[in-house]
Amino acid sequence: MRNKTTRALIGLAIAGAGLLTACSGDDPLAAQAGNSGGKNYIAGDGSVMEVAESERGAAVEFSGDTFEGETISGETLDGPALVNFWYAACAPCRVEAPHLVDLSQEFDDEVDFFGVNVRDGADTAAAFERNFGIEYPSIEGRDGQVLLQFADYVPPQAVPTTLILDDEGRVAARVLGAVEHSTLQSLLNGVVDE
Secondary structure, three states: OHHHHHHHHHHHHHHHHHHOOOOEOOEOOHHHOOOOOOOOOOOOOOOEEEOOHHHOOOOOOOEEEEOOOOEEEHHHOOOOEEEEEEOOOOHHHHHHHHHHHHHHHHOOOOOEEEEEEOOOOHHHHHHHHHHHOOOOOEEEOOOOHHHHHOOOOOOOOOOOEEEEEOOOOOEEEEEEOOOOHHHHHHHHHHHHOO
């Protein structure tokens, strides 16, 4: 029963994702982040969940293909990883993109970064990545299968969501909503230092 409910919720979230709007200077869509009233959009609250090393469950089993046809899975990761669930019209995703770019460069040799795009086709995703200078890959996740594989950790209505996986592929931390640079930096340092 839980799987049917989860799949139904994910389907509704994906179907309604196009209605999102929302934060900074020259980006009118991003300027609306956090102001979801009347836009059929549920914004994450920015809450952070950390999981003590001794309390982490099993490694997340997942697999998906990037827009370029490369497969990313739990088995292909080499050490800790950051997984960001996003799409181009997501205002909080636009707000957090510069932070993710900076941190992906800062942790380039220590943490694998990748996204899961839950809504866009290749051209839209590529335009967003060019606009924000994102160089790490994203899995094409419009069919909801990758989101389902992370369903225990990623509420379907809370995009963006960012997960940090430890070097065993277990969830070490989660941020619901747009990430804040110093908070995410601290979480990444914590998992790298383990």
